[in-house]
Amino acid sequence: MTPSLVRNAFSNLLGAVIPALVALGTVPLVVKGLGDANYGVYSLVTAIVGYFAVIDINVTAGSVKYIAEFNARQDQKRIDETVFFGLAVYSLLGLLGAIGLYGGAHFFVTRVFSVPPQLVGEAAATLKLAALGFFLGQLQSYLQSIPQSLMRYDIAGRIEMVFGTGVPLLTVAVLMLGHGLFEVILLRVVASAINCVVLWRCIRRLLPELAWRRPGAQIRRELLGFSAYSFLSRFAGLSYAYADKLIIGALVGVTGLAYFTVASTLANRILSLTFRLSGVLFPAASALAARGELERLRALYLKASRYVVFINASVLVLVAVFSYQILYYWMNPQFARAGQVVLAVMALSQFIDSLTSLPSLVNDGMGHPRVSGMFALVRAAFGLVVVWFGVDGWGIVGAAWGHLIASVLMTCIFLAAVHGRTVPARMKDLVRHAYLPSVFGVGLVAVLADAGNRLFDGGPLDLVLLVLLTVALLFAWGALFVIEKDDKILAWSRVKGLLSMRKAV
Incomplete structure (x- = not known):
């Protein structure tokens, strides 16, 4: 394996290892701060939000493939078209998912899942707030993939490490200050917004000639054609990852x-x-x-x-x-x-x-x-x-x-x-x-x-x-x-x- 491939692999790993250790280390404190039942509601909210991500048609996969190819050929025009087509797609998907989550919040917590009556109000309000987080999360997911497609996993990994470490620690701080589930989700929404801004600034430095360009028919066809089947993998993976929790919750x-x-x-x-x-x-x-x-x-x-x-x-x-x-x-x-x-x-x-x-x-x-x-x-x-x-x-x-x-x-x-x-x-x-x-x-x-x-x-x-x-x-x-x-x-x-x-x- 080439040194470049090994360096990118370990940069990608490091961006996940430290946040994972911090997240796992803070779970007992989060459970203690929320209580078993409220932590169950928190798990349910994240599962519902995660399940809504099945509407993601996985244009990210196609973007990684084609941006890498276009960058190797120094085809800036195609890179521009690909980047802005992806941004348009994920903005639309995020908006649709956010509307669905916001509008269906009360239905989910009262008709579908076994949420204790005393927690229904907070659960519904939290899920409505998480709708905004879903929109920002879709943009964040796509923006994160652009440095990776340029084989700059070092940059993507550093950003992921900073936010992946900071959010769990701040979550514990919020709970120690006496706040609850709603404030925990609010923290994550704000963090996603800041993450998107930081990623965009890094992308502009990596691609200084990036300019808005309307994606042509060929780009749309190539990206959607590749992503259509990749979407099946993502749809199935997300469904399987979150549906077990929904089944247990029910x-x-x-x-x-x-x-x-x-x-x-x-x-x-x-x-x-x-x-x-x-x-x-x-x-x-x-x-x-x-x-x-x-x-x-x-x-x-x-x-x-x-x-x-x-x-x-x-x-x-x-x-x-x-x-x-x-x-x-x-x-x-x-x-x-x-x-x-x-x-x-x-x-x-x-x-x-x-x-x-x-x-x-x-x-x-x-x-x-x-x-x-x-x-x-x-x-x-x-x-x-x-x-x-x-x-x-x-x-x-x-x-x-x-x-x-x-x-x-x-x-x-x-x-x-x-x-x-x-x-x-x-x-x-x-x-x-x-x-x-x-x-x-x-x-x-x-x-x-x-x-x-x-x-x-x-x-x-x-x-x-x-x-x-x-x-x-x-x-x-x-x-x-x-x-x-x-x-x-x-x-x-x-x-x-x-x-x-x-x-x-």
Whole structure:
């Protein structure tokens, strides 16, 4: 992998890691400040707002692809058309969604979901305020993609890190000052507005010649044509990500929803971080495919898969094995008892889902968004049916097991369908080169860690020592059997270079 690609990957990752850690660290304080029931309402409001994002037709995906191509050809006219077409689309979508949220606020909290009567007024007012946040969030999402399309993940990552860190901390401050749910949402709305201004100023510096230009028919056709099938993936992903919470809110209630949201959000936040590492493969795959360098793309894909699978599997071990302790010390004993199984099962489900991330990026970069879009739609429909039956029969634990069943079945189907067809690598090569180096070693470490967790339950010190030992074993296996020889040589040469520089100083 080229140094430029690696730098962009880690910049993209850093923009998510620090905000994720801060957000997760502040969850207990937010839950305490709002209370379990109010936090459930907060989860419900964010789920409804997130669900409305299904109207996003994913012009962002097409913009990233085409702005990257036009920038490489120094075609400023096409860049102008693409940028302002995207802004027009997302302004319209944001306005439509905001109207729907504002007008339907009272209906959602009184007719659709189980909101306690004493919280109905605040929930409806909060949802109306969140309508403005939805409009700003749509603009923010598109503006964030423009520096990424120019391979300036460093800028996008820094902005995301600042706002992603500041908003959770300010949320805690608002609650400590005695304010409530409405003020928390107001803070997020104001932050989105400022974020949009900062992003626009950065875009103007990156594209100093950017000027308003009416998008021509060809640009509209290309962007909408590519984005139409990418929209299916986004529609399905957002539906699936938020609909489980809506189902739980309707069948179980807001307190059960709070327990499920905390556990599932933790699993999702942690295991989705590596997607930031792999996300830069999309524009890279587009460029390699356009130049016909399929063998180079194949090698890059297999190597990236090898490392991402190992990282995700290692994280899975730490989250699943120590799920009870994580919730116990992070939240409280009640959350640990209610969410232990949910956290472990959802972490495994997220890991299985992560196996489709890199193939989907390469598939789309090769110009086949229809395949990933149709698969995502079927996967979401099947998953929601299974989750519904799981919640109806076994509550929040049933929801987690429903997610896992859907993940295993649909991931196997997708991997078998795309490899050797729209992804230039055979399935057996992927298994041999990417999966097998991690399966045996990480699986053995998981068994040992689980046995140690059962035998040495002596308190925080034993837990810390056991976690450190588990991390050391995972690191040793990765260094010995996962990292490829040429990357070891390159890493060692960089270390020696740094050491020689320090000696010279």
